[in-house]
Amino acid sequence: xxxxxxxxxRKEIIIxxxxxxxLQSCNAYKTSSVSLEQAVQEGTKVKxxxxxxxxxxxxxxxxxxxxxxxxxxxxxxxxxxRLIEEDLQTIRIHDKKRSTINTIILSITIVGGLFWIGYIxxxxxxxxxxxx
Numbered sequence: 375x376x377x378x379x380x381x382x383x384r385k386e387i388i389i390x391x392x393x394x395x396x397l398q399s400c401n402a403y404k405t406s407s408v409s410l411e412q413a414v415q416e417g418t419k420v421k422x423x424x425x426x427x428x429x430x431x432x433x434x435x436x437x438x439x440x441x442x443x444x445x446x447x448x449x450x451x452x453x454x455x456r457l458i459e460e461d462l463q464t465i466r467i468h469d470k471k472r473s474t475i476n477t478i479i480l481s482i483t484i485v486g487g488l489f490w491i492g493y494i495x496x497x498x499x500x501x502x503x504x505x506x
Contacts, residue, residue, distance in 0.1 A: 386491055390484055402472040407464040410435060410442045410457065419468035420444065424461055435465075 403421045413420050413435040422430045422444065432444035436454065443454035 387488060390487055390491070400473075400476070402469045402476055403466040404469045404472075405466070408467055410459055410462075410465060411437070413465050413467055414442070416467045418470070421466045421468075422457070422462055423464045423466075425463050426461075427463075430455075 401419060401421075403419075408416075414437045417434055420432045420435050422432065424430065430444060432455075433447050433452070434445045435457070436443050436445055438454075442457040442459065444457050446453045446455060
């Protein structure tokens, strides 16, 4: 009967670990919108919402010869996409501090969940076997 319980919890553990890997790459962006020039000066990741409600994410925004370009990286190659200021609704820059805090909280939650699943799966024996 113990082996059946362990098989049931393996599936849950795989789901939790998969969620950790998927959510590890999420980024938080500042809530206030900035100008294109401020986004160029920051040089960080940027999330742009257009007036037709499309969301675009860029590695950075560059200014070349008076024009603004969003830098997209795909397959180890960078591509510049021209941005027209009148077509943009919001420009939000990456919030590194909040992203780090979110990652730490998420990691602690998932590790705690794994311990809880292990504790329940072993019928509370994990606490009994630890000696200080």
